[in-house]
Amino acid sequence: MEFTLGPKIAGGAQGTVYRVSGHPEYAIKLLNRPEDLEKIAVVRRLPLDGLPVAAPITLIRQGGHGYLMRLASDMTPIREPYLPSEVGPRETNAAWYLSTGGLKRRLAIAANMADSIAALHERGLAYVDLNPNNVMVSDDPGRTETWLIDTDNLTSRTDPKWDLLGFPGYAAPERVTRHSPPSTLSDTYILAIHVFRLLVLRHPLEGIAADALDGDTARTLRDRGELPYVGDPSDDSNHLAQRSFPAGIFPIVMSGRMSQLAERTFVAGRLDPTKRPGSARWREVLFSALDNVIECASGCGWTYYRLRMACPNCGTPTPATTLVTVYPSWDDKPLTARDSFVVSDYRDTSVMPRHLWGRYDQLDPVVTLRPESDGLEMTARDDASVIDGSGKVIKKIPKLSVNKVYRVRLDVNDRPSRFLAVRLVQPA
Structure with missing residues (x-):
């Protein structure tokens, strides 16, 4: 069977993912290293049935080396519509936040992501490379379907195998500094980064101390876990810049239980993985937060937690x-x-x-x-x-x-x- 490559979806160090021309419900990943195909053959045997994960269906050995996977046609990598640009001006204000999903849609995507990761962990697997190119979300603003693609690095948590330490900005410190093997707790650290960035629009270690450094140095220190958490209750040296949009929404979009999990993850658990909450706990707390979000009664479009006395966008009292x-x-x-x-x-x-x-x-x-x-x-x-x-x-x-x-x-x-x-x- 022959396939014609369509538009590029995402690319990375291990290969590039394309749509399949004439078959919008499929995608193909072409590998940069033909020898990686044997690893994909192992992934095909993993227990992935029923999960929103684009698992390999067919291996490709002619005209290139890669694999075919199923992927809905109306999905986009999470990086493009929901995260502010890391280069140039950052479009972060209330109107932009609302137009790119608002709290409710962002929470739903985060909860779905946590659900997928927790389900993999419950099957004894680590995902390893949870970067924003590998998380696909529905283009339709009325839907929150979320899929993981690029299953190349999936591995057993009891006998992990890997050749990747992390993606810049989405790495667990122990993997960067000590080259520790992949684990469910390193997956969960990266999941927590995604949650924080989706909601607060900044890396959880990206505060004023990081802003004072050049970009490469700041990114390296963040990935190594050598900067304090922006919400650390005992160290405010790296807090979010006052009067910035992320500083303003931080207390609005992070529920009390989410803030507790973030603190456990990025303070005590930043350098000690055993102190981190697991992915199942993040899933529970994220869905609970989502369940308690309401829409502004005035119709301004803003969504927020029901315990607030008024809409944080327009001030309409909460009914x-x-x-x-x-x-x-x-x-x-x-x-x-x-x-x-x-x-x-x-x-x-x-x-x-x-x-x-x-x-x-x-x-x-x-x-x-x-x-x-x-x-x-x-x-x-x-x-x-x-x-x-x-x-x-x-x-x-x-x-x-x-x-x-x-x-x-x-x-x-x-x-x-x-x-x-x-x-x-x-x-x-």
Whole structure:
């Protein structure tokens, strides 16, 4: 079978990725070193089924050396639309941030990235080269599909093999300074860099101390972990420049739990990988943050965390928000944000297996909540039932008043029951 190369998607030290002319759902990577093809043959045998990873389908040995992979046609490397230019002026202001996704879309992409990395780690694999050329996102602003390409460096975490130490700006210090083997914790350090850059638009070690150096020196020190974290509570020598856009959005876009993970990663865990939180923890916290983002009531387009009193962009007061809290039993425990998610006033909200049982590998909604003028319409899948306190199966939750709690039980075949508390809450 013959393939004709289409437009270039991305390139690096190991090869170049192209679209396939006439077959927009496929891509080809041509390797710079023919001997790397044997490594790709090993990758083909790894357990990648069901993951949003562009795994090798067919090896190419004639007309070049490389492999064919499946990749949706409407995807772009994350570097292009979401990260400010590293050369020349940086277009970072509120309008640019909103036009390139805003908080909600950026959080969704970060959470999807964390989900992919955590799923690889759960299968005993390290990704190794999580650079912005290898993360593909949907062109459609209404979608947040995220894929990893360039699986050349995937390796077993128990018997790692590698010939790559890192990508400039996206490297774990222990791999750069000590040439340590790839690991899930080095993957997670790079994942945390992506999260921070997506949300705050700067490398987490790129503050005023880095700005005072020439670019190459600053980049080298960042990759070696020899600059303080911009949010280090005990060392402010490298904080973000005052009155800069990243400094302004830092406390707005990083939730409390995300800030804690970043501090653990880039302070205690910067030079000691054992102090870092893992990818599964990042996945949990990112999805929880995403679940608690709301849209500005004025229609300015800004998205932000529901606990803020007003929109940080236009100042419109935050209205009362419908919140669902999940419990393992029917009792009177305090309602906490940790187990809660927002119900949209404008579109359907899905109650997912991850909300109920922590299952991130199951992507079909268990219940869908649809806002109506007189309450919430509830559509459960075939094996699920929503039951009120009297034992009656219900299809709708009546319109709520502030701080009134409506409790239901969710029964699903072969799954533990869960109890949902639905309420209308004012911002804290």
